[in-house]
Amino acid sequence: MYxxxxxxxxxxxxRVEEFRDQTRxxxxxxxxxxxxxPLRLKNGLYLQLHAYMLRVAVPxxxxxxxxxxxxxxxxxTYDRGYGHxxxxxNIQYHWIKLEEAPDILAELATVQMHAIQTSGESIRNIxxxxxxxxxxxxxMDPRPWAETLRQMTTFHPEFxxxxxxxxFAVIASEADRAALRWHDCALRIVKNDAGEVGxxxxxxxxxxxxxxxxxxxxEFLPQxxxxxxxxxxxxxxxxxxxxxxIHKQRMKILVHELGEEEFTRQVEEExxxxxxxxxxxxxxxxxxxxxxxxxxxFETGLPEEIDRSDPDFxxxxxxxxxxxxxxxxxxxxxxxxxxxxxxxxxxxxxxxxVADLAxxxxxxxxxxxxxxxxxxxxxxxxxxxxxxKALDAAGLGTANLDLVxxxxxCPGLDYCSLANARSIPVAQKIADRFAxxxxxxxxxxxxxxxxxxxxxxxxxxxxxxxxxxxxxxxxENYQLLLGGSGAEDTSQAKxxxxxxxxxxxxxAVERAIERYREIREPGERFLDTYNRVGMEGFKxxxxx
Amino acid sequence: xxxxxxxxxxxxxxEPAVTLDSFLDQSNAASVRIEAGDxxxxxxxxxxxxxxxxxxxxKFRDGRGFSSARLLREAGYKGEIKATGDVLVDLIFxxxxxxxxxxxxxxxxxxxxxxxxxxxxxxVYQHAAxxxxxxxxxxxxGRS
Numbered sequence: 001m002y003x004x005x006x007x008x009x010x011x012x013x014x015r016v017e018e019f020r021d022q023t024r025x026x027x028x029x030x031x032x033x034x035x036x037x038p039l040r041l042k043n044g045l046y047l048q049l050h051a052y053m054l055r056v057a058v059p060x061x062x063x064x065x066x067x068x069x070x071x072x073x074x075x076x077t078y079d080r081g082y083g084h085x086x087x088x089x090n091i092q093y094h095w096i097k098l099e100e101a102p103d104i105l106a107e108l109a110t111v112q113m114h115a116i117q118t119s120g121e122s123i124r125n126i127x128x129x130x131x132x133x134x135x136x137x138x139x140m141d142p143r144p145w146a147e148t149l150r151q152m153t154t155f156h157p158e159f160x161x162x163x164x165x166x167x168f169a170v171i172a173s174e175a176d177r178a179a180l181r182w183h184d185c186a187l188r189i190v191k192n193d194a195g196e197v198g199x200x201x202x203x204x205x206x207x208x209x210x211x212x213x214x215x216x217x218x219e220f221l222p223q224x225x226x227x228x229x230x231x232x233x234x235x236x237x238x239x240x241x242x243x244x245x246i247h248k249q250r251m252k253i254l255v256h257e258l259g260e261e262e263f264t265r266q267v268e269e270e271x272x273x274x275x276x277x278x279x280x281x282x283x284x285x286x287x288x289x290x291x292x293x294x295x296x297x298f299e300t301g302l303p304e305e306i307d308r309s310d311p312d313f314x315x316x317x318x319x320x321x322x323x324x325x326x327x328x329x330x331x332x333x334x335x336x337x338x339x340x341x342x343x344x345x346x347x348x349x350x351x352x353x354v355a356d357l358a359x360x361x362x363x364x365x366x367x368x369x370x371x372x373x374x375x376x377x378x379x380x381x382x383x384x385x386x387x388x389k390a391l392d393a394a395g396l397g398t399a400n401l402d403l404v405x406x407x408x409x410c411p412g413l414d415y416c417s418l419a420n421a422r423s424i425p426v427a428q429k430i431a432d433r434f435a436x437x438x439x440x441x442x443x444x445x446x447x448x449x450x451x452x453x454x455x456x457x458x459x460x461x462x463x464x465x466x467x468x469x470x471x472x473x474x475x476e477n478y479q480l481l482l483g484g485s486g487a488e489d490t491s492q493a494k495x496x497x498x499x500x501x502x503x504x505x506x507x508a509v510e511r512a513i514e515r516y517r518e519i520r521e522p523g524e525r526f527l528d529t530y531n532r533v534g535m536e537g538f539k540x541x542x543x544x
Numbered sequence: 545x546x547x548x549x550x551x552x553x554x555x556x557x558x559e560p561a562v563t564l565d566s567f568l569d570q571s572n573a574a575s576v577r578i579e580a581g582d583x584x585x586x587x588x589x590x591x592x593x594x595x596x597x598x599x600x601x602x603k604f605r606d607g608r609g610f611s612s613a614r615l616l617r618e619a620g621y622k623g624e625i626k627a628t629g630d631v632l633v634d635l636i637f638x639x640x641x642x643x644x645x646x647x648x649x650x651x652x653x654x655x656x657x658x659x660x661x662x663x664x665x666x667x668v669y670q671h672a673a674x675x676x677x678x679x680x681x682x683x684x685x686g687r688s
């Protein structure tokens with residue numbers, strides 16, 4: 001993985017000092033809270049219901065064991081012994097003291113981590129395929145581009161006070177494991193007919209209260225021009241977005257108001273201008289960065305066979321491992337969705353264990369996923385049993401990847417000051433209802449996503465089944481949605497009808513799922529059945 | 545406290561800045577005021593008679609002025625660009641990089657804070673409207 005040189009380190013260190021200074025000026029009263037707020041947000045520090053929350057960047061979801069141990073240390077020392085992985089591959093801590101925040105940032109800087117631009121109206125952490133560098137179906141590892149673009153979009157002088165947040169993702173395969181087109185800007189690395197590498201560029205996606213799926217703004221952009229193109233997109237948006245209503249300032253709204261054709265025209269015009277400014281980095285810099293992501297020294301001649309005599313292990317292997325590009329290796333997903341747990345939560349002890357396993361069995365490489373789990377990307381098949389035993393002993397052996405209990409959920413009203421409703425208890429009740437693994441396996445791939453308010457951090461628009469918590473006359477009310485997807489078949493879920501109370505929505509989910517079981521055709525996932533029969537095929541059952 | 549931070553050596557103009565519309569109508573004005581929503585590109589045909597552009601920040605989180613300043617520099621404008629309004633000292637490093645060279649904040653700067661802010665960053669990652677050499681260039685033999 002990438003390692004900072006003296007320049008990167010100097011920048012992160014300077015950032016820590018800047019924030020220390022800003023915190024001091026706030027405490028001395030030289031700054032109002034209104035002025036301090038955007039500054040702390042640029043360092044990932046939110047004020048929530050009970051305490052400050054710190055969101056630490058995990059660039060493109062990649063960490064090494066030293067970093068994971070530092071995250072565990074921070075959980076133990078500055079928080080309550082756990083952390084929470086988010087839907088943008090970051091980790092956040094929910095019980096932080098303002099006066100300790102600069103010290104935490106200083107600790108992170110010692111392992112080449114930071115919280116830069118993890119919130120606020122800035123270019124956010126760039127997310128990527130969590131199987132990057134391991135997936136059998138990728139045309140190349142997308143992380144070198146993500147790292148190059150991370151640097152280019154860090155402390156960008158023109159684009160640090162944007163109209164709203166700007167979310168960015170990069171993948172390099174047909175399969176979409178990063179919810180690509182739900183981002184403000186999304187890149188898919190492709191090769192053209194001549195074999196040249198470039199980008200398929202999407203713009204204007206986003207969830208929130210006004211969801212839009214990003215449209216394709218460029219079919220093929222030569223790789224060496226990507227920074228000019230991104231700056232052009234940002235400039236058109238920065239200059240022309242509304243500034244009078246925070247709910248209408250995301251780029252997707254401008255795209256919608258101008259129309260895709262006009263937005264594209266303006267971007268292409270600005271792009272031609274940017275090309276004349278010669279701000280693009282040379283390919284030599286990309287290659288310097290790419291060298292850090294060279295494939296690890298995979299062994300050859302490893303056996304493919306896995307001893308499946310332990311049935312629990314066999315079940316876990318079938319569920320939690322994916323095909324690796326190197327023979328004899330597997331990609332392991334560590335579920336952070338145990339029965340009765342909080343999706344995405346992980347204790348300091350579990351983090352330490354994952355760090356040990358990454359170091360010992362996965363070339364010191366561990367990933368976070370936007371679905372709030374972790375990945376050991378390069379595990380020898382002969383080691384799978386040992387890895388599983390260690391995970392299982394630590395409560396990390398759950399086998400439910402992409403099943404009905406593998407739920408994405410935002411922190412909701414249990415933590416978040418924006419939330420209208422609790423989301424964690426709903427996820428727990430659904431997981432409880434479908435706890436029987438045979439039932440889960442029978443239902444197959446079924447992605448439930450739950451948000452506690454219309455900001456949609458829990459990706460409810462992209463759920464095969466989505467749940468949105470709202471406040472209805474002072475009572476928590478839950479809307480049910482069907483038919484969304486964050487994968488390559490991207491689609492936006494639709495509301496079924498009137499909402500439910502907390503227990504009611506769990507029952508309604510079960511009725512929808514039972515309806516699917518009755519009418520599915522062989523091989524159909526829930527989403528396929530929905531796409532075939534539409535809302536009408538489900539509505540009657542849900543509101544029976 | 546600093547009510548005006550000016551990083552130019554030439555004599556400042558004392559001519560009051562007029563709105564963009566008035567400026568485009570008046571052939572003798574030399575100072576113009578750009579509001580956050582104004583299209584600074586309208587000035588390009590008459591840039592040779594501009595001595596001062598004031599760019600207003602109605603709220604410090606309204607970043608349109610950053611693009612306006614940089615566009616002026618990209619068009620070859622060499623005169624003064626002054627940031628006015630809700631200009632927080634934490635903005636001035638990025639503002640300089642976008643081409644601002646004077647600052648008249650609503651709330652005067654503490655000179656020490658301004659000094660610290662201008663010298664905050666040891667390096668930069670990108671080219672902008674200034675002379676900084678980005679990190680990638682330093683890595684490949686460039687000199688700062």
